[in-house]
Amino acid sequence: MDSVTGIIDKIKTLAKEGEKEIVDLRRHFHMNPETSWNEVETTKRIVEELEKIGVENVRSGFGGTECGVTADIVGAKPGKCVALRADIDALPLNDEKDVPYKSRKAGAMHACGHDSHASMLIGAAKALTALKSELKGKVRLLFQPAEEHGIRPGAKALIDGGALEGVEGMFGIHVMSSIPSGMLEYRAGPFMAGADSWEATIAGKGGHGSAPELAVDPTIAAFQIGNAIQTVISREVPPRDTAVVSIGGIKTSSYVFNIIPDRVEMCGTVRTFRPEVQDSVEAALVRLFETIGEACRCKVDFKYNRLLPATINDGNMTALAKSVAEAALGEKNVRESELVMGSEDFSHYGRIVPAVFVNLGTACAEKKSDMPHHSPKFDVDESVLWQGAVLHAVFAWRFLEEN
Numbered sequence: 001m002d003s004v005t006g007i008i009d010k011i012k013t014l015a016k017e018g019e020k021e022i023v024d025l026r027r028h029f030h031m032n033p034e035t036s037w038n039e040v041e042t043t044k045r046i047v048e049e050l051e052k053i054g055v056e057n058v059r060s061g062f063g064g065t066e067c068g069v070t071a072d073i074v075g076a077k078p079g080k081c082v083a084l085r086a087d088i089d090a091l092p093l094n095d096e097k098d099v100p101y102k103s104r105k106a107g108a109m110h111a112c113g114h115d116s117h118a119s120m121l122i123g124a125a126k127a128l129t130a131l132k133s134e135l136k137g138k139v140r141l142l143f144q145p146a147e148e149h150g151i152r153p154g155a156k157a158l159i160d161g162g163a164l165e166g167v168e169g170m171f172g173i174h175v176m177s178s179i180p181s182g183m184l185e186y187r188a189g190p191f192m193a194g195a196d197s198w199e200a201t202i203a204g205k206g207g208h209g210s211a212p213e214l215a216v217d218p219t220i221a222a223f224q225i226g227n228a229i230q231t232v233i234s235r236e237v238p239p240r241d242t243a244v245v246s247i248g249g250i251k252t253s254s255y256v257f258n259i260i261p262d263r264v265e266m267c268g269t270v271r272t273f274r275p276e277v278q279d280s281v282e283a284a285l286v287r288l289f290e291t292i293g294e295a296c297r298c299k300v301d302f303k304y305n306r307l308l309p310a311t312i313n314d315g316n317m318t319a320l321a322k323s324v325a326e327a328a329l330g331e332k333n334v335r336e337s338e339l340v341m342g343s344e345d346f347s348h349y350g351r352i353v354p355a356v357f358v359n360l361g362t363a364c365a366e367k368k369s370d371m372p373h374h375s376p377k378f379d380v381d382e383s384v385l386w387q388g389a390v391l392h393a394v395f396a397w398r399f400l401e402e403n
C-alpha cells in the first residue's frame, strides 16, 4: 500500500466513523436555518463543534457581524497553508418537505445544501485533527456566511477579514441535486458564470394616448432597446464564448389604456465567463441604451452592477481535485462538468489564490433528493456527506504533501 492510498484509507475510516455525527449536525442546521448575514446561531454551533475537535486560531464574526468562522488545523510538520471552504447560509423560503428534520422556521430553509457543506467540513476537520501528528503544514477552515446574498457576498467579507492570509491553495465543494449521488464533476478554467445586474430609467414626456405628437413615448424606446440588446450576444460576443443577457422586468410609470407614461424602468442580468466578454457586454448595453434612448428623444439613466465574477478553476488545483476524487470515489464516479450558468461567490477566492470548486452529486430519486436547488422541496442524499468530508480532507492532505 503506498502512502497516498494509505492516507485515503485512514481518512475514509475516520470520516465513516463520524458519519452519524455529520448527518445529525446537517439535520440540526437544516432544522435551524439562518439566511444570509443572520447566521449567528449557526456560527455559535460551528464554534462549539470546532472547540470540541480542538482546532486552533478560531475567529468568528466577519463583515461587522457575528457571522462566519475561520480556524486552523496545525500539523506537526512544517509546510504550507491550504484552505477549505463551506458556506453556511439558508434561503428565504418555506420548507415544504415532509421529513422529521424539516425547517422549524417560517421563511427560512436550507434549499441549497449549505447545511451539508458546514457539516461535511466539520467531519473533515475531525478526521484531519486525528491525523495531526502526520500532517504537514496547516489547514485553514472557512465557514462562510452569506453566499446567497449576491450584493454583499460573504466571501468578500472573509477575504477582507484576513481569512486568506498565508493561504496558498483553496478547495470548495457544492452538493448538487442534478448529479447522481456520489458522482463528482470538475472543470478546469471557466466553470461557473459571473453574474451582473443592470437597471435603467427611460424618461420621456407623458401625455394623452390620443395625442402622441405632444408626448415623448418612453415605451417605444424600451421596446427598441429590448430588441436591440438581444443582438449583443448574437452579433457582438464571439460565437465560441458563452454569455446571457436577460430582461428581468419592465415597469411603466402609469398603466392606463389612454395615458402615455412619462417613464419606463427596466432591469435585467448578464452572465459571462470571461472578463473580456463581461467588459464588451457592459459597453454594448451602455451604448444601446444611450443611443437608442437618444434617438427616441428620451433621457436614459443606465446603471451596470458587477455582482460576482466568474468562477475560474486553477488548472493545477483542478488536476489535483480530479485525482483526489478518482482515488476517493473511484474513476467511474468522476467526470468533467459542462459550463454552469449559475454563479458562486467562491469566485472571489479564486482571484486571490489558486483555487478549485467542484460539484458533488446528491441526486437520488428514491430519497427525493433530486429536486432543484432553491426549490421548497430541496433535500440532499445524506449518505454522500461523509464522502464530502473525505474529499475535503484528502484534498488538503495531498495539496500539503505535494506543495
Ligand SMILES: [Zn+2]
Pocket (backbone or CB within 6 Å): 111, 112, 148, 373, 374
Ligand atoms: Zn444557492
Ligand SMILES: [Zn+2]
Pocket (backbone or CB within 6 Å): 112, 113, 114, 147, 174
Ligand atoms: Zn449554494
